[in-house]
Amino acid sequence: MMSWHLTSKNKPKGVNQMRCYRLNSFRIWIAILILAVFVSGCSLEEGEQDNKITIGFAAMNVEMTWMKFAYHAMHKKAAELGVELITYDANNDVTKQAINIEDLIKRGVDAIITDPVNVKGLNSALELAFRKGTPVVAFDRSAFGAPYLFFVGSDDVEAGRLACRFLADRLNGVGEIIVLEGAIGSSPAINRSKGFYDEINKYPEMKIVFKKSGGFLRDEGYRIMEEAMAKVVSFDAVYSQNDDMILGAIEAMENAGITPEKVLTIGTDAIPKALIAIREGRLDATTQYPISQVEIALEKLVNYLKTGNMPQWKEHLVKPWVITIENISTGDFYSIIQD
Structure with a gap:
């Protein structure tokens, strides 16, 4: 008895068409599935960006x-x-x-x-x-x-106190001081002034012989120091409410022939140029204005946006510290001046 097997040559036309139809349908469904996965991925990525x-x-x-x-x-x-x-x-x-x-x-x-x-x-x-x-x-x-919502900063009142105590310690509680104040109306200037002037009242033989706002600007620190030297007969120390002004003041003094060892100086912020000046012996000290306040503020804000949870405090003040040549490596920007 003759057996008859379907081959590609002798299959009925309808069978071949059916298989082709099924194969094409399968390919179409695979393409649709791939497209769906791709679109879903794009939508998820766009959704993540939107969120x-x-x-x-x-x-x-x-x-x-x-x-x-x-x-x-x-x-x-x-x-x-x-x-x-x-x-x-x-x-x-x-x-x-x-x-x-x-x-x-x-x-x-x-x-x-x-x-x-x-x-x-x-x-x-x-x-x-x-x-x-x-x-x-x-x-x-x-x-x-x-x-x-909340405030994160440095304890500027304490920074003022620390600066005054540093001068009092080095001057043995006796001396005439020039003060370069920060920008009028800014909270750092207001609070640093409060801390310094409250503390100096504890030292009756320490006198402020000249004070003026330099707006936290180096050029103004230079200009005001020139004005102070023209008006003040003698002075023992200069306190500046930021480092830019004290660096300008030091430059003015050096140009006037006043060498660093003749006048005690302290700034605020502990920026790299101030640390370099301390290392070179041109500046006696500065008070660190902690950069960590930036990170704390943003981190707590993002946490609030994600969870709705407020910090346990309304105001967070990072403690400052005095930096001299003895502890210069504790400065936030000390690594920068090592390069």
């Missing part, structure tokens, strides 16, 4: 020396936390800073972090943020009476 936390940084002035380091620390921490940071620089103009905050609110950022130019100038902008439901955190500088 990424965006924080507006309404900076006071990113060109000021300590703020340059704060700016880089802020962006580095934002990258570590996986959040987007949008920076607006007010260039030390409180009106511009208020406008920047209003613009960030309009952009719909999840929160705002800021270091107010002065203690009162941002109140209206921060009240608007509160009404619009945009959380605001302040660091470095506070805004008195404004509705912000």
Whole structure:
């Protein structure tokens, strides 16, 4: 009996068509499945991007020396936390800073972090943020009476006290002092002044013979020191509420023939150039303005946005310390001057 097997040559036409149809259908379903997985992945990635936390940084002035380091620390921490940071620089103009905050609110950022130019100038902008439901955190500088979530800074009152105690110790409680104050109306200047002037009252034989605001600027420190030397017959020490001004003042004294060993000097912030000046013997001391406040403020803000949990404190002050040649390696930026 003859057996008949279907081959590619002798299969009925309908069978071949059916198999081709099934094969094409299978291929189509595979293509659809791959496309669905691809689209799902893209949608997930887009969704993750859409859900990424965006924080507006309404900076006071990113060109000021300590703020340059704060700016880089802020962006580095934002990258570590996986959040987007949008920076607006007010260039030390409180009106511009208020406008920047209003613009960030309009952009719909999840929160705002800021270091107010002065203690009162941002109140209206921060009240608007509160009404619009945009959380605001302040660091470095506070805004008195404004509705912000919390504040992280350095204990500037203590920094003023420490500077005064350093001078009192080195001068044995007797001497005439020139004071270079910071930007008028800023919380660091207000609080450092309070700490220094309250503490100096404990030393009746220590006198302030000249004081003036230099706005935290090096050029102003130089100019004011020239003015002070023209008006003051003698002085034993210079206290500056930041390092930029004291470095300007030292330059003015050196140009006037006053060598470092003749006058006791102390600044504030412990920026790299101040540490170098200490190492070179041109500056006696500075008070560390901790950079860690930047990281703490942003980390706590992001945690609040993710969990809704507020820190256990409304105000967190990082303790400063005096840096001299003996403990120069404790400075936040000491590693920079090693390069």
